[in-house]
Amino acid sequence: MASPSRARRGAAARVPPERALTAWLAGFFPRDPARVPIGIGDDAAVVRCASRELVLACDPVVEGVHFDARTPRALVARKVINRNVSDLAAMGARPEFLLVSIVFRRGTTPRAQRQLFAGLRAAAGAGGAQVVGGDVAVADGPLVVTVTALGRLTGRALRRSGARVGDTLHVTGPLGGSRLGRHLRFEPRVAAGEALARLPGVRAAIDVSDGLLVDLWTLLRASDVPGAVLDAAAIPIAASARRLARRDGRTALEHALGDGEDHELLVAASPRLRWPGLACLRAARRPIGRLVAEPGLWLETADGRQRVEPKGWQHVP
Amino acid sequence: MASPSRARRGAAARVPPERALTAWLAGFFPRDPARVPIGIGDDAAVVRCASRELVLACDPVVEGVHFDARTPRALVARKVINRNVSDLAAMGARPEFLLVSIVFRRGTTPRAQRQLFAGLRAAAGAGGAQVVGGDVAVADGPLVVTVTALGRLTGRALRRSGARVGDTLHVTGPLGGSRLGRHLRFEPRVAAGEALARLPGVRAAIDVSDGLLVDLWTLLRASDVPGAVLDAAAIPIAASARRLARRDGRTALEHALGDGEDHELLVAASPRLRWPGLACLRAARRPIGRLVAEPGLWLETADGRQRVEPKGWQHVP
Incomplete structure (x- = not known):
């Protein structure tokens, strides 16, 4: 949401619509200024983490692969956030911040866009995390939503390695x-x-x-x-x-x-x-x-x- | 690269190929264990940041929007990393860690995939940053590469606001x-x-x-x-x-x-x-x-x- 992009076919309007979208998104996603001094709307976000050690996951969902064209957009949003939160959970981490990059299929209605945004807000809130930035683009292809989740450890990191015979x-x-x-x-x-x-x-x-x-x-x-x-x-x-x-x-x-x-x-x-x-x-x-x-x-x-x-x-x- | 995904049409091979890809990627991208205790190959990465204050950007590039089908994949990789690094630069931040999520067009050759990975490695290295995780998926659609960049401030954060008449x-x-x-x-x-x-x-x-x-x-x-x-x-x-x-x-x-x-x-x-x-x-x-x-x-x-x-x-x- 820091710097929305799209094909620029022909002259842009006086106030490019993606600037208006960015302003709308900055108000739509709640922000705790103590933890997120700079959120959606600048070149990048600035966050304050609980510690210097961070746990990071980044997974997309793609229409036709992870969900189908009829899946309600709120559930698409929930799935992509929770996939990433689950990756943090498997390390023993708790989510703090999320970045969301969306490539909408050209012609997606504003209503369908808002359903996706609402689902992202709800799933982020349910996970105790804040959406702090990202990007919105439009293309001739399936909907792709990519989430990056940043979390913190409250114990040690649980790895896939470390198991032993007898466990x-x-x-x-x-x-x-x-x-x-x-x-x-x-x-x-x-x-x-x-x-x-x-x-x-x-x-x-x-x-x-x-x-x-x-x-x-x-x-x-x-x-x-x-x-x-x-x-x-x-x-x-x-x-x-x-x-x-x-x-x-x-x-x-x-x-x-x-x-x-x-x-x-x-x-x-x-x-x-x-x-x-x-x-x-x-x-x-x-x-x-x-x-x-x-x-x-x-x-x-x-x-x-x-x-x-x-x-x-x-x-x- | 933590948990690759794709449509699973029919039974998987004994060693699913994406597991082999993840192992290959874990060796392909250099990792400084002091700053990246857990990199590619677990459910999520664990990194040690220089400070608790982080700068975050997340932008994609999409075939047909930000580059065309003939663009060399190494340049696609360079563009998507540098777009995000430039967002950090505009805040006064220096890049440290990168996450990369790739949705390949179905049928992309292993050679074209390797060209993209090689471009990512080169551009990350040029920017002084480490690729620490992400995901690889395949879909019936354009190539989408999404990068999340994490950076640190060495001065204050440069905002878009703050300019005054007379500047x-x-x-x-x-x-x-x-x-x-x-x-x-x-x-x-x-x-x-x-x-x-x-x-x-x-x-x-x-x-x-x-x-x-x-x-x-x-x-x-x-x-x-x-x-x-x-x-x-x-x-x-x-x-x-x-x-x-x-x-x-x-x-x-x-x-x-x-x-x-x-x-x-x-x-x-x-x-x-x-x-x-x-x-x-x-x-x-x-x-x-x-x-x-x-x-x-x-x-x-x-x-x-x-x-x-x-x-x-x-x-x-």
Whole structure:
């Protein structure tokens, strides 16, 4: 919003409309002047952080990839902010500031633009973060919204590496619900991430964005651990994964293992970890599996143990 | 690069290719572990800033808007980084960290992707900044590259507001060269911005991105100053603006006044400012005009004074 850009085809109006938009946006997004001395409307923003150590994430959402043309723009806004906030949560960080770059499809109505802005404001507020700048452009192509999130650590940084053979595996909530809308409406696990980052026995964490098996495989590789055994009966399955299973012939467990964008945290912890009584960690207390020296991913069911591959499936349009 | 995304049409390969890309990018972009304890390859990056006060800019470039399909990808990369670095420079800030989000057009060759990455690495290095994270996606649409730049102040923050009637106007270099390629190859005025931010008589600054007249008008409105008189003979004109003028029938001065993306700094300063002998400020010493109480923009030539409108022209494909 600092310096909006667009194709300049022909002479501009006396007051270029993007200057008016910038002024409108500067009033639309709330600003705490103690933390944001200079916000939307100058060449760049100036912010005051809680510490010199910052956690940074930057992810886009694209029409046709992460949402479809009919998705309400307020939900598009919510998804792109929460995707980034979830990345911070997986590090144990709390969001503070957001920058938003929007490339609108040419011909987008002012009403649709305002719906997106309103969704950004609501999702930023829900996450306790301030939108401090960005840019608005127009192009002949799909809507692209890119968010950069800046956060701070209140404990240590939770990495993907650091897990060890013998660790137990945990998730912060049910999996498999993304295809029936949760990919737009998930709640980033900020409080759980902060709590986990303060527990000494927590060794590694990752945001479940590509699917439990794929993200578990990523955590193993980052940690240099050969394998993991998942306990099928212990994996929490979203109610909507069961509904979806009745329709599409896959099992609910398959959705829980393979569908991405649940945005729960997958955590490896020392088997000696004592879990405190924090409500935000209740879902994470029961292990869903453990890390092993045997290479590969294994699934234990009532029928025995079978090898599984780290696969994800498409879960967005 | 923390969590690459794309449409997942069909089952993924055993090692999803984006994980391999992330690992490659983590090695490709240099990282100073003292300032970037966690870089590309985790859920988010962790950086250590020089101070708690940060300057933030976030601008995209879009194929068909800011560059065309034939523009070498290394120059696209250079433009998007330098656009953001120039926004920092206009605040008096020095870049430290960059995040890059890329939406490749489906079917982009690995070679074209590598050219873009190489351009990002070169431009980041030239600016003294580190690429610490981001994302890579693929879509059916134009190439979109969005950069977030984080910088630090070494003096005060230079705002667009703060100019007063009686101030002199200055630019850090020649204008009007963008259409003949300078919009891809400009040098952001980081050293000049830092030097200006330490001079007590400098009152306001803005990056010339939309054209001298439009950006001057923006500075006036931000500063609540009614008008400005420009001295046509004092405005430094790029050699390429003269070449362009011989071709297209406009005057070189028109290009200097109206074409955007020169990315020089436009500065308002006290008429009592003593300019030091810094080489980076040599171009800025001679005033190109002054701020007046009379409303509007005025151009003084040998033929007298005429009113001009704050207009920009299209300067990119």
